[in-house]
Amino acid sequence: MSGEQRFKYVGTRPIRHDGLDKVTGRANYGADFTLPGLLHGHIVRSPHAHARILAIDTSAAAGMPGVMAVITGDDIPKTTARLMMGEGGFDLGDMGDNLLAHDKVLYQGHAVAAVAATSPELARAAAEAVAVHYEVLTPVMTIDQALAAGAPILHDGLTTKGQPAAGVPTSPTNVAMRMELKRGDVDKGFAESDIVVERTFTTPMVHQGYIEPHACVARHGEDGQIVVWTSTQGHFNVRDCSAGILGIDAAKIKVIPSEIGGGFGGKIPVYLEPVAIALSRKAHRPVKLVMSREDVFRASGPTSGTKVRMKLGAKQDGTLVAASASLYYEAGAYKGSPAGAGAMCAIAAYRIPNFFIEAYDIVVNRPKVAAYRAPGSPSSTFATESLIDEIARRLNMDALDLRLKNAATEGDQAPYGPKFGPIGLREVLAAAKAHPHWTAPLGANQGRGVAVGFWFNAGMNSSATVSVNTDGSATVVAGNPDIGGTRVAQALMVSEELGVPVERVRPSVADTDSIGFSDLTGGSRVCYATGMAVIEAARDAREQLKARAAKMWGTDAAHVGWDDGTAIPLNGAGDRTPLTVNEIAAKLAHTGGPVIGRATVNPPMAGPGFGLNICDLEVDKETGVSRVVRYTCIQDVGKAIHPSYVEGQMQGGASQGIGWALNEEYIYDREGHLENPGFLDYRMPVASDLPMIDTVLVEVPNPLHPYGVRGVGEVPIVPPLAAVANAMRDATGVRFTDLPLSPPRVLEALATD
Amino acid sequence: MPKLHVQTSVNGDTLDFLCEPAETLLDVLRNRLNLTGSKEGCATGDCGACSVLLNDRLVASCLVLAAEVDDQRVLTVEGVARGDALHPVQQQLLEHAGLQCGICTPGIVVAAKSLLDHNPNPTETEVRFWLAGNLCRCTGYDKIIRAVLDAAATMRDDRSRVSA
Numbered sequence: 043m044s045g046e047q048r049f050k051y052v053g054t055r056p057i058r059h060d061g062l063d064k065v066t067g068r069a070n071y072g073a074d075f076t077l078p079g080l081l082h083g084h085i086v087r088s089p090h091a092h093a094r095i096l097a098i099d100t101s102a103a104a105g106m107p108g109v110m111a112v113i114t115g116d117d118i119p120k121t122t123a124r125l126m127m128g129e130g131g132f133d134l135g136d137m138g139d140n141l142l143a144h145d146k147v148l149y150q151g152h153a154v155a156a157v158a159a160t161s162p163e164l165a166r167a168a169a170e171a172v173a174v175h176y177e178v179l180t181p182v183m184t185i186d187q188a189l190a191a192g193a194p195i196l197h198d199g200l201t202t203k204g205q206p207a208a209g210v211p212t213s214p215t216n217v218a219m220r221m222e223l224k225r226g227d228v229d230k231g232f233a234e235s236d237i238v239v240e241r242t243f244t245t246p247m248v249h250q251g252y253i254e255p256h257a258c259v260a261r262h263g264e265d266g267q268i269v270v271w272t273s274t275q276g277h278f279n280v281r282d283c284s285a286g287i288l289g290i291d292a293a294k295i296k297v298i299p300s301e302i303g304g305g306f307g308g309k310i311p312v313y314l315e316p317v318a319i320a321l322s323r324k325a326h327r328p329v330k331l332v333m334s335r336e337d338v339f340r341a342s343g344p345t346s347g348t349k350v351r352m353k354l355g356a357k358q359d360g361t362l363v364a365a366s367a368s369l370y371y372e373a374g375a376y377k378g379s380p381a382g383a384g385a386m387c388a389i390a391a392y393r394i395p396n397f398f399i400e401a402y403d404i405v406v407n408r409p410k411v412a413a414y415r416a417p418g419s420p421s422s423t424f425a426t427e428s429l430i431d432e433i434a435r436r437l438n439m440d441a442l443d444l445r446l447k448n449a450a451t452e453g454d455q456a457p458y459g460p461k462f463g464p465i466g467l468r469e470v471l472a473a474a475k476a477h478p479h480w481t482a483p484l485g486a487n488q489g490r491g492v493a494v495g496f497w498f499n500a501g502m503n504s505s506a507t508v509s510v511n512t513d514g515s516a517t518v519v520a521g522n523p524d525i526g527g528t529r530v531a532q533a534l535m536v537s538e539e540l541g542v543p544v545e546r547v548r549p550s551v552a553d554t555d556s557i558g559f560s561d562l563t564g565g566s567r568v569c570y571a572t573g574m575a576v577i578e579a580a581r582d583a584r585e586q587l588k589a590r591a592a593k594m595w596g597t598d599a600a601h602v603g604w605d606d607g608t609a610i611p612l613n614g615a616g617d618r619t620p621l622t623v624n625e626i627a628a629k630l631a632h633t634g635g636p637v638i639g640r641a642t643v644n645p646p647m648a649g650p651g652f653g654l655n656i657c658d659l660e661v662d663k664e665t666g667v668s669r670v671v672r673y674t675c676i677q678d679v680g681k682a683i684h685p686s687y688v689e690g691q692m693q694g695g696a697s698q699g700i701g702w703a704l705n706e707e708y709i710y711d712r713e714g715h716l717e718n719p720g721f722l723d724y725r726m727p728v729a730s731d732l733p734m735i736d737t738v739l740v741e742v743p744n745p746l747h748p749y750g751v752r753g754v755g756e757v758p759i760v761p762p763l764a765a766v767a768n769a770m771r772d773a774t775g776v777r778f779t780d781l782p783l784s785p786p787r788v789l790e791a792l793a794t795d
Numbered sequence: 796m797p798k799l800h801v802q803t804s805v806n807g808d809t810l811d812f813l814c815e816p817a818e819t820l821l822d823v824l825r826n827r828l829n830l831t832g833s834k835e836g837c838a839t840g841d842c843g844a845c846s847v848l849l850n851d852r853l854v855a856s857c858l859v860l861a862a863e864v865d866d867q868r869v870l871t872v873e874g875v876a877r878g879d880a881l882h883p884v885q886q887q888l889l890e891h892a893g894l895q896c897g898i899c900t901p902g903i904v905v906a907a908k909s910l911l912d913h914n915p916n917p918t919e920t921e922v923r924f925w926l927a928g929n930l931c932r933c934t935g936y937d938k939i940i941r942a943v944l945d946a947a948a949t950m951r952d953d954r955s956r957v958s959a
C-alpha cells in the first residue's frame with residue numbers, strides 16, 4: 043500500500059505557521075497570560091520527605107494585607123475516582139492528594155497549602171506565614187530501603203496488585219504492583235545456552251527538563267463557570283482531571299491551552315490547575331500559579347530510578363535462547379511507575395523463545411513520577427543492550443550482525459502479546475551497517491557503542507475539522523497542543539488531500555469548547571492519530587467539494603473525480619471544464635453554504651517503532667571526563683510528514699538520553715532532601731557538550747495509517763543509555779552498569795580495574 | 796519602601812517605569828512593560844531564556860536589577876526584527892526548524908545576534924560555546940547551530956554585496 047504512495051506536499055519542509063511568533067517573542071506561553079484583577083498564588087511545600095501533618099494554622103496568613111484566599115488539603119475532596127485514558131488511567135485520589143496533601147507529606151516539596159494575594163511578594167510572604175505542624179517520619183529513599191523487612195510504609199492502605207510474589211505479604215507494603223511476562227521454559231533455555239551473561243544495572247531518577255516551568259491562570263465565575271489558561275500536553279485531560287478531583291461537571295470548565303515550552307510527558311499530570319480553581323473560587327478573582335525551577339525539580343516529573351537484574355543466554359552462533367529479568371522501578375510517592383512498560387519493552391527487539399520477566403512498582407519518598415518519553419523503556423533497554431554488547435564481545439561477533447540474527451520481524455509474536463505487523467528493525471540495522479559511521483576509524487581514547495530501542499506508540503482519541511474558506515484557503519482545527527511542529531504537519535496533510543498550498547492552510551489548536559475530545563499530546567500519537575483525524579476530515583471536506591462541483595455542473599457527485607485540488611469530470615459528466623478548489627469555494631454560498639469536514643478517530647493500536655544509535659565517545663582517563671564526538675540516530679519513522687521535525691525529535695531524544703547516560707541524576711541526602719534542584723547542579727547537556735547529531739530516516743510504512751506514519755517522538759530516547767555505555771566499554775575496557783557515567787564514577791572504575 | 800523611577804530605552808523606545816528596588820529587569824519587562832518575549836526558565840542565570848542585550852552586551856535579565864538599566868539601552872527579542880524584516884538568525888531558525896517548543900528561542904535569537912555582532916565568521920565550536928548559556932531541551936542543538944552558521948554566512952554575503 044503506502045510504499046507505492048506518491049506525495050506532493052507530505053515529505054516537504056515548509057516553514058511552520060507558528061514559527062514567526064516564536065522567533066519574535068510574540069507567542070504566548072503559560073506564564074505570559076494575565077487578566078484584570080489577577081491574583082498571584084503561592085504554594086506552601088513540605089520541607090520533609092516523609093511526615094504526618096498534625097495541624098495547619100492558616101489564620102496568620104489569611105489575616106495578612108492583600109491575602110484573598112488560603113486553602114489546604116481540606117479544599118480538595120478525597121476521591122476514589124479514576125479517569126480512564128487508553129489502556130491505563132489516572133487515580134484521581136492520588137492526584138488530588140499530590141496537589142495538596144491530606145494526611146501525610148510523601149516527599150520534600152509536597153504541597154500542603156496555597157495562598158492567593160494581590161502580588162507575588164505578598165503571596166510568598168503569606169505562604170511563609172502558614173504554620174504546619176509535622177510529625178517527621180523516617181523517609182524511604184531507595185528501592186532497597188522500600189523492600190527491606192520492617193521498612194516504613196508510605197501508604198497504610200496500599201496492597202500489591204497484579205501478580206504478587208509468592209510468600210511475600212501483599213500488605214502492608216511499599217510494592218504497589220508486580221507483574222510477570224513469560225514464555226517457554228526459561229530454565230531449559232539457559233541450560234541449552236553456550237554462554238550466559240548476567241548483571242545488575244541501575245539508572246538514576248531524572249527529570250524531563252522542559253525549560254518552561256508549569257504555569258496557569260484560573261477564573262472561577264460567580265455562576266460556577268470556570269476558565270483555565272494553562273501550559274499542558276492535554277487540555278481535555280486538565281479539564282477532566284480538574285472536574286473529577288473537584289467533583290464538578292466537565293461542562294463547567296473550559297481549558298484554553300497556551301503554547302507549551304516542552305513537556306516530554308511531564309506536562310500530562312495536573313499540578314496547579316485544580317489548586318488555582320479552588321483559590322479562585324474562594325477569592326472570587328482570577329488566580330495565577332507559576333512554579334519556580336526549584337518547584338519543578340522537587341515536585342513535578344521526574345521518571346523512575348531503576349534497578350534491573352538481567353540474564354541472557356545464547357548459542358555459540360549468537361542465537362538468543364533465554365532471558366530472565368527482575369525490574370524494580372521507583373514510582374515516587376504514589377503508585378504508577380512505568381515498570382510494566384519497561385518489562386514489555388525490555389526484549390521486544392529480539393526473538394527469544396524462553397523468557398521470564400517480573401516487574402515491581404515501588405513507592406518511595408520522592409516526587410510522584412510522570413511520563414518521560416517512552417516511559418519505562420530506556421532503563422530496561424539499557425540492561426538488555428549492555429548484555430547484548432557483552433555477548434557480541436564474548437562471541438567475537440559484529441554487534442550489528444548479532445542483533446540482525448535475532449531481530450524481531452513481521453509475524454513474530456512480541457513478548458507482550460500481539461504479533462508484530464510490518465516493523466522496520468531489520469531495515470534500521472541494515473541502514474546502520476551501510477552507514478559510514480559504523481566503519482569510520484576511531485581516534486585515541488575513543489570507543490564506539492551501538493544500541494537499539496523499541497516503543498509501542500499510542501493511538502487513542504482525536505478530533506479534527508477542516509473548513510474551506512470562500513477564497514479557497516482552508517483552516518484545520520485539532521485538539522492537541524503543538525509541542526514540536528504538529529500544526530505544520532497537519533497543514534501538510536490537508537494540502538495533500540485538498541491540493542491547497544500549505545501556506546494557504548491555517549492550522550490551529552482549539553480549546554476544549556471548540557473541538558471534539560482529543561487525548562493528550564503524548565505517546566507519539568499526534569501525527570499518527572490526530573493526523574488520521576485530519577486526513578479523514580480533509581477527505582470529508584473534499585467529498586463535499588465534489589458534491590458542490592457536481593451541483594455546479596448539474597450532474598451527479600458520482601461523476602466527479604479529484605486531482606490535486608481540482609474537480610474533474612469522470613465518465614458520465616460529459617466534457618465539463620474542471621473546477622479548482624478556488625472556483626468551487628467562491629460559489630459555496632450558492633451551492634449549499636459552508637463546507638466543514640470533520641472526523642473523530644480512536645485507533646486502538648499504533649505501529650510500533652524501532653531506532654538505533656551509534657555513539658563515539660572520547661574518554662579522558664586522567665579526569666574521567668567523557669565527550670560524545672560523533673553520534674548517529676537511525677529510526678523507522680513509517681512516513682515522515684515534515685522530515686525536519688522528525689529529525690528534530692530524534693536529535694532531541696538522543697541528547698536527553700546522552701544527558702541521562704553521562705550527567706543527569708537526582709541527588710538526595712539521607713533525610714530525603716533534594717540537593718540539586720537547579721540547572722547548575724542538575725547538569726543537562728548544553729550546546730558545547732554535543733556534536734552534530736546525524737539522522738537517518740528509514741521509512742517502513744505503517745499499514746494502520748493512511749500515509750504510513752508511525753509515532754516518532756519517544757523511540758529516540760530509548761537507545762542512547764546503552765549506546766553511550768557500550769561506547770564507554772569500548773573506550774575503557776570497563777563495563778559500567780550504573781548511570782550516570784560521571785567523571786568521578788569513571789575515574790573510580792578505571793582505578794580499580 | 797518607595798518605588799524607584801527608572802528612565803531607559805527599550806528596543807529604541809524611550810520610556811520610564813516604577814519598580815521595587817529588588818525587582819529584576821526580567822520581571823519589569825514581563826510584568827510592567829508587557830514584553831513577555833523574554834522567558835523565565837530558572838531565575839538563576841542558568842538557562843538563558845531571559846537573554847537581553849544591555850548596551851549591546853549579552854546579559855541574563857533575571858540577574859539584572861531593573862533599577863540598573865536607568866539611562867541605559869536594552870534590546871529584547873521583540874526588538875531584534877526591523878519592521879517586516881526578520882534578523883537572519885530568526886529567518887534561519889525558521890528555515891532549519893531550529894525550534895520545537897520554542898521557549899528557548901527568544902533567548903537563542905538574542906544570544907546568537909549578539910555573537911554575530913561581535914564575530915561575523917564564527918566556527919561551529921565558537922557558536923557552541925557562545926550558546927552554552929542557552930539551554931534547549933528539545934532540539935539537541937544541531938539545527939540551532941546550523942541556523943546560526945547559515946545566518947552568519949548570509950550576513951557576510953549581504954555585506955560583501957553592499958560593499959561591492
Ligand code: FES
Pocket residue numbers: 834835836837838839840841842843844845846855856857858
Ligand atoms: S531565567 Fe534567566 S537565565 Fe534562566
Ligand code: FES
Pocket residue numbers: 253303304893894895896897898899900930931932933934
Ligand atoms: S525548542 Fe524547546 S527548549 Fe528549545
